[in-house]
Amino acid sequence: xxxxxxxxxxxxxALLAISVVIFAALRIxxxxxxxxxxxxxxxxxxxxxxxxxxxxxxxxxxxxxxxxGGLLHGDxxxxxxxxxxxxxxxxxxxxxxxxxxxLGLVVALAIGLTLGxxxxxxxxxxxxxxxxxxxxxxxxxxxxxxxLLLILLFGRGTGLLGILPSQGFPEAGWDNFGSALTSxxxxxxxxxxxxxxxxMRYTRSALGExxxxxxxxxxxxxxxxxxxxxxxxxxxxxxxxxxxVVGLMFAGMITGVMVIENLFALPGIGAGLxxxxxxxxxxxxQSELFMLAAFFLFVGFLVDLLxxxxxxxxxxxxxxxxx
Amino acid sequence: MPTNSGAYGENDATDKKTTGTAGNETAADNTxxxxxxxxxxxxxxxxxAANLGTEANNTASTDETLNAHVKGGSSGNGGKPGNKKKxxxxxxxxxxxxxxxIVAFVVVRSNQKASNTAAEGHKADSVxxxxxxxxxxxxxxxxxxxxxxxxxxxNVYEGLVxxxxxxxxxxxxxxSWEKSANGTSYTxxxxxxxxxxxxxxxxxxxxxxxxxxxxxxxYHDSESLMNFKSVTATDADTVKLDLTAPxxxxxxxxxxxxxxxxxxxxxxxxxxxxxxxxxxTVAKFVPDDSITxxxxxxxxxxxxxxxxxxxxxxxxxDNAAVNALKSGDVQVLAPVTENLAAPFVKDxxxxxxxxxxxxxxxxxxxxxxGAKTSDVRVRQAIRYAIDHKQLIASRGGADKPLGGPIPSLxxxxxxxxxxxxxxxxxxxxxxxxxxxxxxxxxxxxxxxANTYGTELGDQLRSQLKPIGIDLKVDVVEFSTWLQDxxxxxxxxxxxxxxxxxxxxxxxxxxxxxYNYSNxxxxxxxxxxxxxxxxxxxxxxxxxAARVVSEDAPADWLFNYRITTAMKTGVSGFPxxxxxxxxxxxxxxxxxSVK
Numbered sequence: 001x002x003x004x005x006x007x008x009x010x011x012x013x014a015l016l017a018i019s020v021v022i023f024a025a026l027r028i029x030x031x032x033x034x035x036x037x038x039x040x041x042x043x044x045x046x047x048x049x050x051x052x053x054x055x056x057x058x059x060x061x062x063x064x065x066x067x068x069g070g071l072l073h074g075d076x077x078x079x080x081x082x083x084x085x086x087x088x089x090x091x092x093x094x095x096x097x098x099x100x101x102x103l104g105l106v107v108a109l110a111i112g113l114t115l116g117x118x119x120x121x122x123x124x125x126x127x128x129x130x131x132x133x134x135x136x137x138x139x140x141x142x143x144x145x146x147x148l149l150l151i152l153l154f155g156r157g158t159g160l161l162g163i164l165p166s167q168g169f170p171e172a173g174w175d176n177f178g179s180a181l182t183s184x185x186x187x188x189x190x191x192x193x194x195x196x197x198x199x200m201r202y203t204r205s206a207l208g209e210x211x212x213x214x215x216x217x218x219x220x221x222x223x224x225x226x227x228x229x230x231x232x233x234x235x236x237x238x239x240x241x242x243x244x245v246v247g248l249m250f251a252g253m254i255t256g257v258m259v260i261e262n263l264f265a266l267p268g269i270g271a272g273l274x275x276x277x278x279x280x281x282x283x284x285x286q287s288e289l290f291m292l293a294a295f296f297l298f299v300g301f302l303v304d305l306l307x308x309x310x311x312x313x314x315x316x317x318x319x320x321x322x323x
Numbered sequence: 324m325p326t327n328s329g330a331y332g333e334n335d336a337t338d339k340k341t342t343g344t345a346g347n348e349t350a351a352d353n354t355x356x357x358x359x360x361x362x363x364x365x366x367x368x369x370x371x372a373a374n375l376g377t378e379a380n381n382t383a384s385t386d387e388t389l390n391a392h393v394k395g396g397s398s399g400n401g402g403k404p405g406n407k408k409k410x411x412x413x414x415x416x417x418x419x420x421x422x423x424x425i426v427a428f429v430v431v432r433s434n435q436k437a438s439n440t441a442a443e444g445h446k447a448d449s450v451x452x453x454x455x456x457x458x459x460x461x462x463x464x465x466x467x468x469x470x471x472x473x474x475x476x477x478n479v480y481e482g483l484v485x486x487x488x489x490x491x492x493x494x495x496x497x498x499s500w501e502k503s504a505n506g507t508s509y510t511x512x513x514x515x516x517x518x519x520x521x522x523x524x525x526x527x528x529x530x531x532x533x534x535x536x537x538x539x540x541x542y543h544d545s546e547s548l549m550n551f552k553s554v555t556a557t558d559a560d561t562v563k564l565d566l567t568a569p570x571x572x573x574x575x576x577x578x579x580x581x582x583x584x585x586x587x588x589x590x591x592x593x594x595x596x597x598x599x600x601x602x603x604t605v606a607k608f609v610p611d612d613s614i615t616x617x618x619x620x621x622x623x624x625x626x627x628x629x630x631x632x633x634x635x636x637x638x639x640x641d642n643a644a645v646n647a648l649k650s651g652d653v654q655v656l657a658p659v660t661e662n663l664a665a666p667f668v669k670d671x672x673x674x675x676x677x678x679x680x681x682x683x684x685x686x687x688x689x690x691x692x693g694a695k696t697s698d699v700r701v702r703q704a705i706r707y708a709i710d711h712k713q714l715i716a717s718r719g720g721a722d723k724p725l726g727g728p729i730p731s732l733x734x735x736x737x738x739x740x741x742x743x744x745x746x747x748x749x750x751x752x753x754x755x756x757x758x759x760x761x762x763x764x765x766x767x768x769x770x771x772a773n774t775y776g777t778e779l780g781d782q783l784r785s786q787l788k789p790i791g792i793d794l795k796v797d798v799v800e801f802s803t804w805l806q807d808x809x810x811x812x813x814x815x816x817x818x819x820x821x822x823x824x825x826x827x828x829x830x831x832x833x834x835x836x837y838n839y840s841n842x843x844x845x846x847x848x849x850x851x852x853x854x855x856x857x858x859x860x861x862x863x864x865x866x867a868a869r870v871v872s873e874d875a876p877a878d879w880l881f882n883y884r885i886t887t888a889m890k891t892g893v894s895g896f897p898x899x900x901x902x903x904x905x906x907x908x909x910x911x912x913x914x915s916v917k
Contacts, residue, residue, distance in 0.1 A: 031802030035810060039467020041823065043546055044810075044834070050465070081459040081466070082610045083594030089610070110419070148642070156650040167647040168636065171613060181425075265636075265643040267612040275611050275639075279459055280802045 004305065011301050018293045019071070019286075023064050026282050026289075032056060033080050033280045054080050067286065076287040081279055086287045090269065096169055097261070097268035100184050100191070101253045107192020108199050108249065113242075115196075116203025117235070120211060121227055135204070138197025143256070147190040147263045154186060168265045187264045191257055195249055202245045206238040213237075240311040247303035251296045447912040449632040450893070453644050453653035456902075457611045457637035460594040463580060464542040469822055469903045472580065474614060474635065477626075477906045479520075480599035482582035483511055483530060483562070484574055488899040490682070490732040490824055492574045496530065496584055496600070497562070506569030506853070507552075511562045517623045519586045520604045525623075527556030532587040534564070544580045547828075548573070549852075569853040571860050575825050602628040602908040612637060616907065626908040629895065633907050648674075648888060654912050657887040657901050661719025667888045676888045678721040679898030682730045682824040683883035687769075687783070688817045691876045692838040695767060696815050700757040702875040705816075706743035707750035708790045714782055715881050725882040727872035732900070733824055734857070735864025739872045750790040764793040770808055771818035772801040779818060779880070809836045820883060822903060827864060830871050839876040843867075 034050040051057050058066075070077055076086040119131030155166035164186050170179040210216065211234055219229035258270025269288070276284045308314050456470040463471050463480060477485060485495035497511035517525035534554045537545050549572070552565040566573065576582065589598045597605045600623065603616040613636045618628035636653055638644035645663045648656045659667075659676075667674035689696045689705060696702055715722045723731070726739030751760075759765040767787075769780055780796035787794050794816075799807070808814045817836070821829075829835050831845045844867045851863035872879075887898055895909030 029802075031800070031804075031806035035805045036802050037466055039543070040809065040819070040821070041547075041826070041829070042467065042543065046541060046543075046546070047810075049541060081594075083460055083462070083592060084610070092609075110415075151646060155646060162650070165650065165652070167643055167650060167652045168612075171607070171609075171615065171634070262640050263643060265638055265640065265647065267609060271639075272611065275457075275459075278800055278802060281459075 003308070007301055007304060011297055014297055015290075015294055018297075019068060019290055020064075022286050022289045022293070023067070026286055027060060029280065029282075031280050033282065036279050037081065067283065071287075071290070076291070077283045079276070079281055079284040081276075081281045081284070086284050089272070089284070090288060090291060092173075093267060093269045093272045095174060096184075096266050097254065097257060097270065099180075100187055100257055100260075100266070100268065101250065103184055103188035104191035104195065104253060104257070105246070105250055107188055108196040109246070111193060111196030112199025113203055116200040117207065117230070119200070120204050120207045121230055131200070131204075135197050135201045138193060139201065141194055141197075143190060143194055143259050144263060146194055147187070147260055150186050150190055151263075166264060169267055183264075183266070187257070187260050187266060190260055190263075191253060195253070195256075199245065199249065203238070203242060206241040206245075207234055210234045210237045240307050243306055243310060244303055247299050247306075251299040254292060254295070445913070446630075447654075447914060448630070449634065450630050450655070450910055450912045451634040451636060451653045452896075452907075452910075453636050453638055453647050453656040455638060455641075455644070455658060457639075458614075459610055461597050461605065461608060462593040463583065463597075464537070464540075464585075464593065467543055472903050473901070473905045475597060475599070475601075476579070476583065476904065477601060478603045478616065478908070479597045479601045479605060480583045480585070481601045481624075482578055483584060484578045484582060486575065486578040486904065488897055488904075490900060492578050495578065495582070496525070500574075506571075506855070507550075507566045509564045509566075509573065510557075511564070513560045513562065514624070515560060517600055518621050519589065519598055519600050520619045520621055521586065521589055521598050522621060523586050523588055525584060525586070525600050526559045527562045528559075529587050530554075530562045530584050531556040533584045534581070536585075537581055542580075544576075547576050547579075548581045571852045571854055572825055600624075602626050603633065606632075611639075626906065628908045629911050630907075633910065648890075651890075654893050655887065655889040655896055655910075657896075657905075658885045659888045661721055661886050664719075664886055664888050671891075673891055674888055675891055675893075676886060677898050678884045678886045679901060680732055681822065681883060681885050681900055681902060682732050682826075683820050683822040683885075683902070684725060684728065684730055685779075685880040685883060686728075686817075686819055686821050687878040687880055688814075688819070688837050689875070689877055690812065690814055690816070690838055691840075691874075692812075693815050695765060698757050699875060700753045701759075701765065703743070704750040704753035704757070704790055705787065705792070706875050706878045707746045707753070708787055708792075709783070709878055709880070710745045710786055711740075711881060712745070713786075714779070717778070717782065718881075719886070721884045721886055722881040723884060725879040727868045727879060728827060728830055728877075729864065729868045730824075730882045733827075734861050735827065735851070735868055737865040737868065739869060742869075742872050743875070743878075747789060754791045759791040761789060761791045764788075764791045766793045766795065767815040768795045768797055769816040769818060770797045770799060770804060770814045772804045773798050774801060775818065775820065812836050812838055818880075822883075824900075824903070827867065830867070830876075837876050839871070839874070841870060841874060844870050 032051070034047050034054060034056060037050055038047045048057075055063070067077065076090070078085055079089065082089065115131060115134070119128055119135075122128050122131070151166045152160070154161050154164045156162045156164060165179070165183045166186055169183050170176040172179075174180050207230065211230060215233055215237060216226075216229050219233045220226060224232065255270055257268065258274065260266075261268040261271040262274075269292075273285065273288055273292075276288065454470070454473070456468065458466070458468060458470040458474055460466055461471070461475065463475050476482065482495045483497050484492050484500070487493045496513055496517060498514050500509055500511045502509055511530070513527060513530065519525055531554045534548075536542070538548065538551055550566040550568045550570045552567045554562065554564045557563050564573075584600065586598050591598055595608060602619055602622045602624070604619045605614060606617040607613075607615040613634060616633045616635070618631050622628070636647070638647065641660055641663055644653075644656055645659065645666075647653045648659075648667070661678075664676050668676045687705075687709075689702045691697060691702075711724045715724065724740045726742055727737070729735045729737070754760070754765070757765075769783060771780065777796070777798055780794075780798060784794040784796055804817070804819075808817045814836075827848065829837065830839060830841075831848045833840045847863050847867035847870070851860045851867065854860035854863060885898070885900075885902055887896065887901065889896060890912070892913045894911055894913070897905060897909075
């Protein structure tokens with residue numbers, strides 16, 4: 001319990017520090033939303049008028065604390081450009097991005113875990129090196145190129161086997177469940193295959209490490225075959241390491257799918273962040289970054305907890321250290 | 324995994340009681356006493372950790388664990404490891420199969436739907452148009468950017484007057500107008516029976532209110548309504564607008580944003596909603612993604628919507644846009660780069676590709692007060708050195724060369740491409756005179772927004788190299804460009820697509836980022852704005868444009884022409900000016916019967 005509380009306090013402290021960093025870093029960027037709104041031909045007075053209307057002429061500390069004050073009340077603010085509440089905008093974008101990430105992760109796990117285990121267990125050196133090659137090549141595919149390839153193969157209208165939509169998200173969103181799901185299939189495959197290849201490498205190395213340890217020898221000494229030992233004992237021992245990797249992968253995908261969202265014209269979090277930043281809609285950007293940072297930290301926090309749950313040895317090590 | 328760990332725990336616990344060695348028992352005891360509140364899992368963890376401690380213990384305890392496993396394996400669970408494994412695999416296979424079936428079913432069904440609609444050979448109820456630049460909000464009174472004009476002017480909001488596809492002023496809400504003899508007073512006669520989409524009446528009060536609001540609150544583009552004095556509703560159908568001095572551009576300006584008429588009684592959030600008098604209403608607006616327009620059932624005028632629903636979708640990525648047209652997600656794409664449109668040109672059975680005229684001027688501004696570019700010889704040399712034909716050819720060939728600040732759709736156009744023909748020898752001579760050679764080049768920085776791609780910068784760098792200019796290309800975000808170039812005028816060369824029409828006043832504004840100032844140009848321009856006839860005005864503007872071009876404060880790389888690609892069966896889609904003025908009421912899509 002003490003561990004959980006300590007972790008949580010760290011989590012809050014990190015969030016505070018991050019809010020300052022985000023706020024300050026964004027203020028260094030050249031350009032502001034008022035000049036973007038005023039455009040090419042507006043006289044300077046018009047820009048100044050917009051700045052004061054939007055409260056951009058207030059001192060930075062006042063702006064920071066009014067933002068923080070809002071955050072404490074759970075109010076992420078209103079975008080200066082779109083006039084919509086930032087939390088609802090992010091929620092709308094997240095309804096595209098999160099299902100995409102989860103689907104991508106499912107694909108990655110299906111590919112990565114299976115192939116990783118198979119390639120570790122394979123007794124043929126040739127098979128192992130083929131898998132090794134696949135992992136390296138798969139992991140090296142740029143997401144953009146991989147996505148284009150999938151579009152060329154399966155995209156409706158363009159592909160050899162044109163069965164899947166490759167552009168955009170249905171207007172009705174998840175109310176139109178079938179179209180929404182199918183529109184995420186190709187993007188999820190793109191993310192999943194590439195991350196699956198790297199997950200395969202992690203699985204191999206994690207499992208490989210365990211396979212070379214005494215545990216395996218003893219498991220086998222007790223009558224397990226090599227395969228049984230790997231699946232029953234080895235995977236169990238490799239799990240904590242894999243959970244960390246998958247956790248990080250999950251968090252990393254939020255920004256990682258940015259390119260994919262652009263390629264498949266999906267209105268997700270990454271694509272939205274780029275647009276808002278380009279427009280210098282700083283209130284929106286800082287709240288969005290803050291949410292992302294909080295999410296990253298939260299996933300890290302969860303992974304830590306899960307880690308301890310899955311690997312009880314850690315807990316004792318910490319306690320032993322404390323004594 | 325959980326079953327495994329459970330097995331560990333149980334077996335360990337039982338083992339400790341029955342077969343544990345002395346050493347191991349003490350270790351287990353120790354942990355029990357230190358972790359006073361330790362539960363079973365705790366003890367188990369401690370046990371394993373302790374086992375790692377010394378080799379002796381290690382052997383002892385793993386033996387134990389393994390014994391446990393063997394025991395577990397032999398006693399009752401005997402068949403289970405295999406079964407469990409198989410069960411696991413079967414579960415995965417089942418899940419995969421089920422997911423695949425669902426996906427396949429959905430895909431097949433949605434494909435059937437798509438082909439069903441395609442097979443019917445009648446007018447589609449809905450047309451989807453792919454565009455590039457997305458509006459961030461709908462507040463046309465405050466938000467700059469041609470994407471809002473494109474979307475709203477003439478479709479949702481209407482102006483006192485309008486402009487046609489040749490960029491000429493035509494009647495709008497006002498069916499006719501008169502100009503006083505001295506050119507300072509205009510009287511507009513409005514149509515009768517006009518309504519807004521919310522049912523409110525639209526009359527002269529709304530017109531006067533809209534223009535007064537524009538001027539007092541300094542909304543976007545209010546500065547283009549020059550010499551404004553007052554506007555009043557003399558009766559329900561008549562509006563009188565007075566100027567302090569003649570302003571020839573007035574009608575054209577009123578055909579753009581300053582002339583738009585809003586409902587003075589309506590109260591709504593202009594960023595997310597729109598209440599206008601045009602043939603369409605905004606049914607749904609997803610920022611940066613799409614806008615759904617529905618026919619306005621209360622529309623009063625002659626431009627009744629022919630298609631009930633028009634969806635505008637915005638594609639930041641050109642390839643994504645092309646894929647959307649290929650896959651049938653959109654029926655029209657504007658603009659499309661010529662190079663990407665090539666496959667559609669070939670497939671003329673299914674697609675039509677056409678280029679339209681526009682007022683986009685790709686302006687390579689050369690800071691007239693810049694430390695390195697204030698020397699007119701350098702600026703002239705740059706103009707001689709640029710091979711416009713090559714630039715245009717590499718983009719596909721549809722764009723037109725442009726030798727000065729006024730494009731063909733604007734008043735005062737004259738072909739000025741002869742002023743600075745491509746002539747590298749002359750350019751080299753001028754640079755030498757100014758003190759630079761390819762061996763001692765002049766270093767210049769070109770700053771432009773990343774929306775225009777990197778090719779233009781690369782081409783300019785290689786074209787300017789032989790005359791002794793070392794061009795550093797700085798591709799930045801648009802907002803950065805606004806700050807550095809437009810606001811701070813901190814640049815050598817800049818490149819922007821100035822797509823505005825009737826924008827010659829930029830060259831008489833000393834404060835503008837060009838840093839250009841010439842009294843002769845100002846005189847011509849002011850005379851033109853006070854001219855008594857259109858031909859006189861055009862002649863004066865042409866003179867002014869010629870002087871500007873001769874002074875070489877910029878090079879006009881080309882007059883961009885929009886390429887539009889659409890499915891055959893689409894008709895009524897405007898080609899000219901469609902990035903700033905896109906009347907959609909006439910658009911229909913008729914699928915061909917096979």
